[in-house]
Amino acid sequence: MTLTHELLARFSPFNTLAFEYLSKVIEKASIKEYTKGTIIFKRGRELNESLYLVSGNVDLIDSQFAITSIANDDESHKVPLNSVSPTNVSAVAKSAVVILAVESDFSDLVVAWSESGNEDDEAQDGHPEFEAAEEGDWMSSLLQSPFFNKIPPGNIRQLFLRFKSQKVAADEVIVKEGERGEFFYVLEVGSAKVIDKQGNILAALRPGDYFGEEALVGDTTRNATVKMLTTGKLMRLEKNDFVTLLQEPVRRFINYEEVVKSFATDSPCQIIDVRLPLERRFQSVPRSRSIPLSQLRKSLPTLEQSQIYVVTDDAGRRADVAAQLMNQAGYEALILRDASLYHAPSK
Numbered sequence: 001m002t003l004t005h006e007l008l009a010r011f012s013p014f015n016t017l018a019f020e021y022l023s024k025v026i027e028k029a030s031i032k033e034y035t036k037g038t039i040i041f042k043r044g045r046e047l048n049e050s051l052y053l054v055s056g057n058v059d060l061i062d063s064q065f066a067i068t069s070i071a072n073d074d075e076s077h078k079v080p081l082n083s084v085s086p087t088n089v090s091a092v093a094k095s096a097v098v099i100l101a102v103e104s105d106f107s108d109l110v111v112a113w114s115e116s117g118n119e120d121d122e123a124q125d126g127h128p129e130f131e132a133a134e135e136g137d138w139m140s141s142l143l144q145s146p147f148f149n150k151i152p153p154g155n156i157r158q159l160f161l162r163f164k165s166q167k168v169a170a171d172e173v174i175v176k177e178g179e180r181g182e183f184f185y186v187l188e189v190g191s192a193k194v195i196d197k198q199g200n201i202l203a204a205l206r207p208g209d210y211f212g213e214e215a216l217v218g219d220t221t222r223n224a225t226v227k228m229l230t231t232g233k234l235m236r237l238e239k240n241d242f243v244t245l246l247q248e249p250v251r252r253f254i255n256y257e258e259v260v261k262s263f264a265t266d267s268p269c270q271i272i273d274v275r276l277p278l279e280r281r282f283q284s285v286p287r288s289r290s291i292p293l294s295q296l297r298k299s300l301p302t303l304e305q306s307q308i309y310v311v312t313d314d315a316g317r318r319a320d321v322a323a324q325l326m327n328q329a330g331y332e333a334l335i336l337r338d339a340s341l342y343h344a345p346s347k
Helices: 019-027 104-117 135-143 146-150 153-162 213-218 239-250 256-262 293-302 317-328
Strands: 029-034 039-041 049-055 057-061 067-071 090-093 097-103 164-168 173-175 183-189 192-195 201-205 225-228 232-238 270-273 288-290 308-312 332-336
Touching: 019 029, 019 104, 049 104, 097 104, 135 183, 146 239, 146 317, 153 232, 153 239, 183 239, 213 239, 213 317, 232 239, 239 317, 293 317, 308 317, 317 332
Parallel strands: 270 288, 270 308, 308 332
Antiparallel strands: 029 097, 039 090, 049 097, 057 067, 057 090, 164 232, 173 225, 183 232, 192 201, 192 225
């Protein structure tokens, strides 16, 4: 079966998208076929794809072994079989089945792009979107981030005292790729997009999302541009306050002897080398795993949350950035001191 725009538009929320947005979703979608009796997914699974029933019949079985049968001519087939993650049901093919699989995070992002884009011409201070956004909403979203669970309560109180509000206009560039970073930002009201030099959209930002931290941690230039899609408000934190309140509390070090000791336990540390492959071609810390910093973000979903990660400091400032990114994503990440002293020939 061929994956087409028409097929994708049969399902929700893709039936609300314009053609150009459907084209982006198709890039991250695929068709899967299952024979009768196949378990499509088991209850309790973490799935990074949304699965839609294109044809055939599927039984959804919950923890009490109650069965809900889904057919492709039912209205319910227009929504994903896996409505939550981890899944709360198992799915079994009761006939030959065709499934549309769409990368969940990406499709959610495209829907956000499309909805934000539709606001461009209408956004203004009196827009209902902004009237409905209460001051506490962005704070709640921010504090629910895994990263902020690691910040001491006293720092959180200081953080909100030192944030300064900034009104922004639609199409206003907040940070520009290549410029020095001086502020950390949280989007309070409105929507924005992250774009590269070619104008490609890398991410969509909504109230509670934050940005600008990488240039501050690494003391480098901005690696992308952030541009408002609508009018809105930002909360801005100066670099010194960011370092004191948000970076230093989670920046922790470990020595090689402690790492080696962990190898004899049930919870060994995993060593991460974020240098380029060419840099570690001949010398690296034994048992280290290569994940170049440029690939770290997309590698995060493949890492185990229960694992303790140690980033080698032979990458310089990149090690600080990598550890910060991992801590922000909810992982436990430390920095290995004097990693170059323990280099051995790479295998």
